[in-house]
Amino acid sequence: MTAHLTGRRGGPVLGVLRLLPRRRAALAVVLGALVVLCGAGLLAASGALITGASRRPETLFVLLPLITAVRLFGVARPALRYVERLVTHDLTLRLVGRLRAGLLAALVPLAPAALTGSRGGDLLARIRTDVDELQGVFVRLVAPAVVAGLAGTVAVVLTALVSPALAAVLALLLVVLGVAVPVLARRAGRHASVAAARADAAFGADLLDLVRGLADHATGDGGATARRVLEAHLDEQAAAERTSARLTAATTALREGVPALGLLAALWLVGWDVTTGATDPVLLAATALGVLGAFEAVGGLGAAYAAGEGVRAAAGRVADLEARRPAVTDPPAPSPRPADPTLRLRGVSLTYPGAPAPALAGLDLTVGAGEKVALTGPSGAGKSSVLALALRARDPDTGTVTLGGTDLRELALADVRAVSAWVPQAPALLGSSVAANLRLGRPDATDAELAAALGAVGLDALLDAPGLDGWVGEGGSRLSAGERARVGTARALLTPAPLLLLDEPTAHLDGPLAARLLDHLAGLDRAVLLVTHRPDALDARWRTVPLGAP
Numbered sequence: 001m002t003a004h005l006t007g008r009r010g011g012p013v014l015g016v017l018r019l020l021p022r023r024r025a026a027l028a029v030v031l032g033a034l035v036v037l038c039g040a041g042l043l044a045a046s047g048a049l050i051t052g053a054s055r056r057p058e059t060l061f062v063l064l065p066l067i068t069a070v071r072l073f074g075v076a077r078p079a080l081r082y083v084e085r086l087v088t089h090d091l092t093l094r095l096v097g098r099l100r101a102g103l104l105a106a107l108v109p110l111a112p113a114a115l116t117g118s119r120g121g122d123l124l125a126r127i128r129t130d131v132d133e134l135q136g137v138f139v140r141l142v143a144p145a146v147v148a149g150l151a152g153t154v155a156v157v158l159t160a161l162v163s164p165a166l167a168a169v170l171a172l173l174l175v176v177l178g179v180a181v182p183v184l185a186r187r188a189g190r191h192a193s194v195a196a197a198r199a200d201a202a203f204g205a206d207l208l209d210l211v212r213g214l215a216d217h218a219t220g221d222g223g224a225t226a227r228r229v230l231e232a233h234l235d236e237q238a239a240a241e242r243t244s245a246r247l248t249a250a251t252t253a254l255r256e257g258v259p260a261l262g263l264l265a266a267l268w269l270v271g272w273d274v275t276t277g278a279t280d281p282v283l284l285a286a287t288a289l290g291v292l293g294a295f296e297a298v299g300g301l302g303a304a305y306a307a308g309e310g311v312r313a314a315a316g317r318v319a320d321l322e323a324r325r326p327a328v329t330d331p332p333a334p335s336p337r338p339a340d341p342t343l344r345l346r347g348v349s350l351t352y353p354g355a356p357a358p359a360l361a362g363l364d365l366t367v368g369a370g371e372k373v374a375l376t377g378p379s380g381a382g383k384s385s386v387l388a389l390a391l392r393a394r395d396p397d398t399g400t401v402t403l404g405g406t407d408l409r410e411l412a413l414a415d416v417r418a419v420s421a422w423v424p425q426a427p428a429l430l431g432s433s434v435a436a437n438l439r440l441g442r443p444d445a446t447d448a449e450l451a452a453a454l455g456a457v458g459l460d461a462l463l464d465a466p467g468l469d470g471w472v473g474e475g476g477s478r479l480s481a482g483e484r485a486r487v488g489t490a491r492a493l494l495t496p497a498p499l500l501l502l503d504e505p506t507a508h509l510d511g512p513l514a515a516r517l518l519d520h521l522a523g524l525d526r527a528v529l530l531v532t533h534r535p536d537a538l539d540a541r542w543r544t545v546p547l548g549a550p
């Protein structure tokens, strides 16, 4: 795993390319080039064999090397293709692994504070769509480009041994077919597709207006004006489609025509050398067919050019994610984890970026070991923000937050989060079993311990249905909001953390259930700092700290 997926130097795409396993990538492109050269070699050897056979040699032994070459190229081509595919797939899977691990590594330090401005769907798209796009960086972009360069160069050099003039023509035509044609087709195609999309959108919008106001249009000129407007859009659509069809036809003609030009050039130039006696006639058909086969080298470049745009966009989005600064970072030399879990906030103020007013201003709060404290106050009073500071999801603008007397900024983040177990208002559940969700709190918990934790939060019923090994649905969708919240609390109870930070654990519960949960929490031998809108449900074991709007 690399520290930076998209790298700092050379742009985002180069950063992704650095993740490729180099030896495998080199092997894959060499194999790819050999496949192309075997194809051209097969055609060339076949041409030479046919010409040689047409001379009716006295013995077949004369043709034996050519027969062997035809067989060799014929067998080697599919075999090499098979190995090339194996290597490429292996390489792509390794790349996907590195991309996913790298993206998650980039996301983890950002969570939760630096991700609050991101929409969940956007992040999911980055992880899923962008990784899908980037995983094709080798197969769709690098391999076709390098294979084209490698196989094209070898084909030109071999051709130069027969006819330097033909080699020059071949090089030129390879560049035309591999670079000029795709670039022009893409540029022209973009204009045509923009025009078609514009015409489609205009037609759709006017059609909708027409249908909505059908009664109005039917009066007056009987809808003739509306029809004329729609017909004008249809004409635009037809014109855009005609342009696009002409473009496709021109590109196809060039794709077929350029190799044909190469064939003609070979017949002309090598044919001339044959008539002057400078070249053996056997080489005429061999060179002409070999040149034809060499064009396969640049066959994948059109798709590579198109893929390049997607890869660039995906790499840019990933780089943008990596460029975000985490809200909090580990200190260079962390202090040891404090044995005393006393949480103390002194003169703490916090204003969220872009917020017009502070969420907290000059707050003092202490939660001693084993103490039970409830934060109350109106919505927006800053209750959840206190928990965020206690967990060091953020740092205060002024004042200090300490655990056992040590400033949180001097502690390793992992230590802060080992001392405190946090349960947000809507805890995240995995699309997995009840047990798997609970074991996030303590991976080695026994089934009996899981059952006890469920019992403590009044979720004994989950033991029967769906059962510890039962599926909770995607994101816990098969459970109610209240059950999801209590699974989160049970998970926190399973951790050994001496301080629990619970954000409205009773929000979705009815009176008796809320009382049962609060009673269990009050009886714990660890400290609990909870947020609640129902201070009346708390008994004397709780110290209530009201927060007003700052």
Ligand SMILES: Nc1ncnc2c1ncn2[C@@H]1O[C@H](COP(=O)(O)OP(=O)(O)OP(=O)(O)O)[C@@H](O)[C@H]1O
Pocket: 116, 352, 353, 355, 358, 359, 377, 378, 379, 380, 381, 382, 383, 384, 385, 386
């Ligand atoms: N990530 C954020 N970015 C900007 N402003 C925020 C952010 N989180 C909270 N705030 C603002 O800070 C203030 C305090 O929010 P906080 O969530 O701490 O209040 P709360 O008392 O827990 O509210 P509630 O009872 O509704 O959960 C609010 O005005 C809120 O809009």
